[in-house]
Amino acid sequence: MALAVRMRVPCRALLCAGAQLRGAALGRPEWAAGGGDGARRFASLRVLVEPGAEGRVAVMKLKNPPVNSLSLDFLTEFLISLEKLENDKAFRGVVITSDCPNVFSAGLDLREMYGRNPGHYAEYWKAVQELWLRLYLSNLVLVAAINGSCPAGGCLMALTSDVRILSDSPKSVIGLNETLLGIVAPFWFKDTLVNTIGHRASERALQLGLLFPPAEALQVGLVDHVVPEDQVQSMALSVMAHWLAIPDHARQLTKAMMRKATADRLIKQREADIQNFVSFISRDSIQKSLQIYLEKLKQKKG
Numbered sequence: 001m002a003l004a005v006r007m008r009v010p011c012r013a014l015l016c017a018g019a020q021l022r023g024a025a026l027g028r029p030e031w032a033a034g035g036g037d038g039a040r041r042f043a044s045l046r047v048l049v050e051p052g053a054e055g056r057v058a059v060m061k062l063k064n065p066p067v068n069s070l071s072l073d074f075l076t077e078f079l080i081s082l083e084k085l086e087n088d089k090a091f092r093g094v095v096i097t098s099d100c101p102n103v104f105s106a107g108l109d110l111r112e113m114y115g116r117n118p119g120h121y122a123e124y125w126k127a128v129q130e131l132w133l134r135l136y137l138s139n140l141v142l143v144a145a146i147n148g149s150c151p152a153g154g155c156l157m158a159l160t161s162d163v164r165i166l167s168d169s170p171k172s173v174i175g176l177n178e179t180l181l182g183i184v185a186p187f188w189f190k191d192t193l194v195n196t197i198g199h200r201a202s203e204r205a206l207q208l209g210l211l212f213p214p215a216e217a218l219q220v221g222l223v224d225h226v227v228p229e230d231q232v233q234s235m236a237l238s239v240m241a242h243w244l245a246i247p248d249h250a251r252q253l254t255k256a257m258m259r260k261a262t263a264d265r266l267i268k269q270r271e272a273d274i275q276n277f278v279s280f281i282s283r284d285s286i287q288k289s290l291q292i293y294l295e296k297l298k299q300k301k302g
């Protein structure tokens, strides 16, 4: 318990308060409770939270169409939902999945990193850091049910989970593809990957910006299971049951023991990391790369 308290992420309350203010300023309701068990089922515009069959498990559905890009609004809503679940002792595990067909998450929202001002970049990056810290250090069992494409920031999100299940579909590619955009994965993205697949495989994957198809993702250890698309959710719940059979306190302390040093690296230099990001992303050459990438995404359609 003491460890759990020590590990609380600084500034979380401030970020969430900011999110609520932003929501209120936009004049939309923050939360809508629904169903017979309204206290446990809640939704924001972009994140749907439903209790799983047994009640100890919640299913968080990412609902930011068309591609679940991690916009600032999405991140703030997600963080508020996660905090609610962390604070509700009834929940011990969360399955994170997508409500958008064929895409788990397209990663960071490129529109938040292109053509904005330094203040906006700083606010956005702080929210991205917060997402990673809150997920990576979560006391809950997290299972990512990856039912579609999962590049870059989407992959980072999945990597924070305790287990990853990937749908066996040609669209379900996963990896940190930042170099393909002409940008560089931050050190804590890299650390999370190294902790999952090891140094050599990470070096290759990061430099080449590899997006692994299901069989290769399984082989390299990026995901733990590959199953047909219609079995992703049931597999996630079955794996969850296995993890929930372990006493929480022992599992949580072990998770902290494995992850704390990695998280501390960022916690100790959060502000410097934000400044690095702002100066990197503001460079003309980087803005140009992002512009070209965004144009390519648009042209893909026409």
Ligand SMILES: CC/C=C\C/C=C\C/C=C\C/C=C/C(=O)SCCNC(=O)CCNC(=O)[C@H](O)C(C)(C)COP(=O)(O)OP(=O)(O)OC[C@H]1O[C@@H](n2cnc3c(N)ncnc32)[C@H](O)[C@@H]1OP(=O)(O)O
Pocket (backbone or CB within 6 Å): 066, 067, 069, 102, 103, 105, 106, 107, 108, 109, 110, 111, 149, 151, 152, 153, 154, 177, 178, 181, 183, 184, 185, 186, 276, 277, 280, 281, 294, 297, 298, 300, 301
């Ligand atoms: C020294 C270092 C210091 C500091 C570090 C500094 C920098 C590093 C910073 C950050 C790391 C970055 C992490 C990221 O996550 S960057 C995002 C990477 N994501 C991608 O490359 C995915 C791009 N998207 C796709 O490949 C496809 O969209 C996808 C396969 C996911 C889905 O394909 P589908 O055919 O279903 O949809 P599309 O027609 O492609 O897209 C629909 C629509 O959505 C827009 N879109 C797609 N992805 C994004 C995105 N990530 N952000 C914003 N918008 C996105 C796309 O343009 C289409 O828009 P529209 O044409 O207007 O309909």
